[in-house]
Amino acid sequence: MRGWLPFEWIAAIRFLRDGWMQTIFILAGVSMGVAVIVFMSALLTGIQANFLNRVLSAQAHLVLLPPDEVARPLRAAEGVIQDAVVQRPSQRIRSIDQWQTVLRQMRDMPEIAVATPVAAGGALAVRGEASRSITLTGVEPEGYFRIVKLPASIVAGQPRLTSEGIVIGTDLAVELGVGVGDKLRVTTARGRDATLTVTGLFDLGNRGVNERSTFVALRTAQSLLGLTGGVTSLQVTLHDPYAAEILARLAHGMTGIRADSWIRTNLQFFTAVNAQQTSNTVIRLSVGLSVALGIASVLVVSVVQRSREIGILRAMGARRGQILRVFLIQGGVLGLLGSLIGSAAGVGALVAWHASVRQADGSPLFPLMIQPQLFVIAAVVAALTGVLAAMAPALRAARLDPVEAIRG
Amino acid sequence: MADALAPSEPEVLRLDGVRKSFGVGTPREVEVLHGIDLVLRRGEFCALIGPSGSGKSTMLNLIGLLDRPTAGALFIEGRDTRDMDDAALTQLRGRSIGFVFQHHHLIGAFTAAENVMMPLLLDRNRPDAAMRRGAEALLDRVGLLPWMDSRVGNLSGGQQQRVAIARALAMSPALVLADEPTGNLDTKSADGVFDLLREMNRTSRTTFLIVTHDPRLAQRCDRVIEVVDGRIVADDAVPMPRRISTS
Ligand SMILES: Nc1ncnc2c1ncn2[C@@H]1O[C@H](COP(=O)(O)OP(=O)(O)OP(=O)(O)O)[C@@H](O)[C@H]1O
Ligand SMILES: [Mg+2]
Numbered sequence: 149m150r151g152w153l154p155f156e157w158i159a160a161i162r163f164l165r166d167g168w169m170q171t172i173f174i175l176a177g178v179s180m181g182v183a184v185i186v187f188m189s190a191l192l193t194g195i196q197a198n199f200l201n202r203v204l205s206a207q208a209h210l211v212l213l214p215p216d217e218v219a220r221p222l223r224a225a226e227g228v229i230q231d232a233v234v235q236r237p238s239q240r241i242r243s244i245d246q247w248q249t250v251l252r253q254m255r256d257m258p259e260i261a262v263a264t265p266v267a268a269g270g271a272l273a274v275r276g277e278a279s280r281s282i283t284l285t286g287v288e289p290e291g292y293f294r295i296v297k298l299p300a301s302i303v304a305g306q307p308r309l310t311s312e313g314i315v316i317g318t319d320l321a322v323e324l325g326v327g328v329g330d331k332l333r334v335t336t337a338r339g340r341d342a343t344l345t346v347t348g349l350f351d352l353g354n355r356g357v358n359e360r361s362t363f364v365a366l367r368t369a370q371s372l373l374g375l376t377g378g379v380t381s382l383q384v385t386l387h388d389p390y391a392a393e394i395l396a397r398l399a400h401g402m403t404g405i406r407a408d409s410w411i412r413t414n415l416q417f418f419t420a421v422n423a424q425q426t427s428n429t430v431i432r433l434s435v436g437l438s439v440a441l442g443i444a445s446v447l448v449v450s451v452v453q454r455s456r457e458i459g460i461l462r463a464m465g466a467r468r469g470q471i472l473r474v475f476l477i478q479g480g481v482l483g484l485l486g487s488l489i490g491s492a493a494g495v496g497a498l499v500a501w502h503a504s505v506r507q508a509d510g511s512p513l514f515p516l517m518i519q520p521q522l523f524v525i526a527a528v529v530a531a532l533t534g535v536l537a538a539m540a541p542a543l544r545a546a547r548l549d550p551v552e553a554i555r556g
Numbered sequence: 557m558a559d560a561l562a563p564s565e566p567e568v569l570r571l572d573g574v575r576k577s578f579g580v581g582t583p584r585e586v587e588v589l590h591g592i593d594l595v596l597r598r599g600e601f602c603a604l605i606g607p608s609g610s611g612k613s614t615m616l617n618l619i620g621l622l623d624r625p626t627a628g629a630l631f632i633e634g635r636d637t638r639d640m641d642d643a644a645l646t647q648l649r650g651r652s653i654g655f656v657f658q659h660h661h662l663i664g665a666f667t668a669a670e671n672v673m674m675p676l677l678l679d680r681n682r683p684d685a686a687m688r689r690g691a692e693a694l695l696d697r698v699g700l701l702p703w704m705d706s707r708v709g710n711l712s713g714g715q716q717q718r719v720a721i722a723r724a725l726a727m728s729p730a731l732v733l734a735d736e737p738t739g740n741l742d743t744k745s746a747d748g749v750f751d752l753l754r755e756m757n758r759t760s761r762t763t764f765l766i767v768t769h770d771p772r773l774a775q776r777c778d779r780v781i782e783v784v785d786g787r788i789v790a791d792d793a794v795p796m797p798r799r800i801s802t803s
Contacts, residue, residue, distance in 0.1 A: 166665035464675045465650015
């Protein structure tokens with residue numbers, strides 16, 4: 149008996165050691181439950197983070213666009229509609245009014261990391277007999293490349309955007325049969341055209357993007373698309389991507405122009421994440437409940453087995469509170485020990501799984517994200533669950549009639 | 557022999573018209589003790605005898621504050637227990653009363669020394685070196701020093717009962733209650749345990765009340781109290797009109 153432990157702890161630990169078979173079985177059960185929760189939570193966090201990382205590293209969090217052109221019924225006079233049949237007008241390429249002012253306003257907001265103008269529109273890339281329709285994106289590299297990490301995806305040439313240069317995807321290069329240094333003719337619906345030199349090839353990991361996307365200097369795109377000084381969108385990233393929806397509303401209120409957040413554009417993903425989180429919560433709760441029931445049933449059996457000893461302790465002057473705490477502590481210790489073993493097992497399984505499961509290209513399926521606070525939370529929650537689960541058996545023990553217990 | 561005790565010795569226990577019924581408020585209500593009056597003084601060594609079912613254990617449970625009388629008053633060392641709550645009864649029990657049961661009733665998860673320390677540990681809540689030295693001294697007195705650190709499950713029945721006696725004395729209680737302490741032992745061990753109780757009584761002046769079915773052992777007590785059908789029918793210390801023999 150160590151001097152620093154009070155009676156309740158000494159007795160709780162002795163009882164657990166004395167009934168070591170029960171203790172080992174219930175510890176195994178609690179550990180497995182906690183291991184499943186730790187493994188599952190870390191895996192889901194990793195996969196989600198991976199997805200978000202991909203989306204967020206290749207996409208603006210906020211895109212400011214000119215408003216849709218809205219058709220109005222033709223009116224002859226106040227209140228008299230002459231022709232009620234309204235067709236949605238085809239959306240021409242239009243510039244954002246006063247975009248420099250809007251851009252300055254955006255850059256002044258502390259929440260915003262990068263704001264950069266883009267002039268984009270459809271065009272045709274022609275090389276000899278071959279032609280492909282492309283999206284011509286005119287950008288200011290110093291800003292835009294901080295949103296879309298194009299330089300990191302360059303496989304040949306340079307991500308440099310000169311006034312006569314163009315950076316295209318690897319798939320488009322194959323289809324048109326061009327390489328770095330070759331020339332392309334780009335024509336637009338406005339009837340303008342220019343001959344540009346391929347300065348770099350990128351591979352953004354997506355065939356559609358590699359076929360269609362092309363990047364040129366902002367001025368080049370402006371003149372080809374007939375925007376003279378205008379831009380079609382402002383691309384914005386935020387320090388906190390999850391504030392995008394709020395800032396979209398804020399930006400709309402400030403500037404009056406349309407603001408789309410990445411959250412809205414990826415609504416499907418968030419629906420999926422929510423569904424996953426719901427099922428995750430349901431699994432956690434059921435595992436937690438079965439852990440609690442397991443602890444409770446082991447302690448109920450232990451109270452019955454020890455009822456005579458409990459009666460003796462009461463006869464020797466044990467207070468009801470002392471008996472109560474002996475069993476509450478047993479529950480808490482079982483939960484805590486189980487969560488420590490279970491966390492270790494869960495992390496072990498996660499590391500093994502992470503090492504063995506690879507994507508086709510050999511990169512890991514998910515980043516290994518092990519948050520220490522997960523274990524602290526697991527330990528605290530498991531210990532509390534154990535104490536709560538021990539409540540009923542402990543009360544039963546504390547209320548035992550010593551006369552009955554001793555005679556029994 | 558009770559006359560040898562000076563009447564000035566302080567009262568350790570007083571029962572005034574104590575009654576006990578079981579199943580109160582049910583059709584099976586039955587009164588088991590019908591008005592017990594009893595006084596035990598310091599240093600007395602008493603046997604409580606009587607036929608099976610006469611109410612001896614019931615009386616011991618009331619005296620030991622494990623149960624409450626249905627009527628009457630019970631004083632431990634002069635303190636009225638009628639208005640005490642469970643916590644107060646528990647504390648009084650822990651400090652003033654020691655128990656020795658028939659089935660030795662030790663806590664199996666602990667060693668002999670730890671079992672002896674238990675009443676002190678329960679009272680003070682933290683073990684200390686003095687507690688351990690006290691347990692050592694007591695185990696030495698019952699001749700079990702070499703087994704001090706053995707789990708009690710590994711001891712013989714007689715040895716376990718000696719540990720229980722040492723434990724009953726750990727708090728230096730005023731009163732030790734023993735319910736058939738030798739009932740489970742062979743004659744030789746029974747004599748040994750009884751001698752030990754006797755010796756403890758002599759050296760520590762602790763009052764003993766021992767339930768026994770063994771007339772041989774009862775003869776060796778200073779005072780014999782006989783209970784039949786929930787009434788005291790004979791008591792060496794009190795002249796009785798008539799004596800009913802039961803053994
Ligand atoms: N909890 C209870 N409920 C109902 N009746 C009880 C209860 N406890 C004891 N009794 C009854 O009270 C009477 C006295 O019982 P008690 O155990 O005190 O006798 P005893 O003198 O100790 O007998 P023994 O020598 O066999 O141990 C018996 O008739 C018994 O059936
Ligand atoms: Mg009895």
